[in-house]
Amino acid sequence: MGILEILKLPDERLKQVSEPVEVFDQELRDFIADLEETRCAGPAAVGIAAPQVDRHQRILIIDVSGRPKVKSHGHLVLINPEILHWEGYEIGREGCLSVPDYTGNVIRATRLKLRAQDPDGASHDYEMEGFEARAVQHEMDHLDGLLFIDRVVSRRTDLYRRKVYQKGGSGTD
C-alpha cells in the first residue's frame, strides 16, 4: 500500500458521515500506517481523517508536536472520538488537504475533554487545548461530512468578536 489518494473538493464523498470502527484488527492498523504515510507526504498537515482518503470510518490522526511552543500529546491515533466537554472560543486560520489553495478563519473551542479508542480498541481520555484542540475539531468535522469551509467566518467578524471573547472569558454555556 503506501500513500493513498486524497479526496478533494467538490467530491461528494467528503460529505458522507463516517461509521464507527467496530473491528480492531491488523487490517485497521495497516490502514492507519498508510493514512499516516499519506499525512506526512502532503504539505505539512497536522492531521488527517480517514474519510479524506475515501474510508468512511471514524478514524483520525493528529500530530502538532512539530509546532514550537504548542502543548500537545504528540502523535495521536483517535478512533471513534467523542467530545465530552468543550470550553472557550477562538478564531484561527485553517486550510485542508482536501481544499487546496484556500485558507479561512474558523471559530473553534479552545479546550476539550475527549474520549477515543486507540488502534487496539482501548479507550483513553484526553484533555487538550489550543492548536491541538483545533486540529481535533477540524478532523472530527471530516467524520461528520463537514469541511472547514462550512464554518468560515469573515475577517471582519473576527475584528469585533475577538475583543468580546477576550473580555467575556471562557464563553461556555
Next chain:
Amino acid sequence: MSDWNMLTLVGADRPGIVARVTRALYGAGCNLGEASMIRLGGNFTIMLMVGGPRSCAELEADLSPIADELGLRLHLDPVRGGLHQHLVPNIQVRVAGADRAGIVADVTEILAQQGFNILELESDVAGDAERPVYIMNIQGYCDRTLESLEQALSGLAADGISVDVAPIDVLIG
C-alpha cells in the same frame, strides 16, 4: 500576460447590485475570479477580477449602462497575474486607539521598516461621535520575529495606541 481585468464599482448601496452586475458579466461570457465587496461608510464598494474574452473597452461598454442606472462609478484596469497566487499571512497586528489623524501612517511605516508585507488591512471607527475609537486589523507576512515587531511598535503605546502582535499559525488538516 493575463486576460484579467480588475473591475471597481463604487456608489450608494442598495440590494441587488452584485446580482445585476454579475448577470451582465455572465451574459457577456466572462468568468469571475477573486472578489472583495464591502460597505464602507454606507457605500457599496467592490473589486472584482473579471476574465474571459472581453477587452477592457468592451467590458466598459457592457457595464456602463448598468452602472449609470444604479448610480455607480465604474473603473477597469487590465491586471497582471491571476488566480492561485495566495500568500499566507503569518502575523496579525491589531491596533486600537482614540481616533486621530496619522495612526495608520504611524503603524504601517514601522511595519514597512520591518519588511512586513501587508496582505489584508481592515479598519473601522467604533465608539460614538464624541469619543471615536479607531480599530485596525492587519494580516501580513514578515520574516522578522514577533519580538522584533513588538519592540519596533512599542513606542506607539506612549501615544495611547494599543497594538497587539500575534502569530497566525495556519492549521492544515
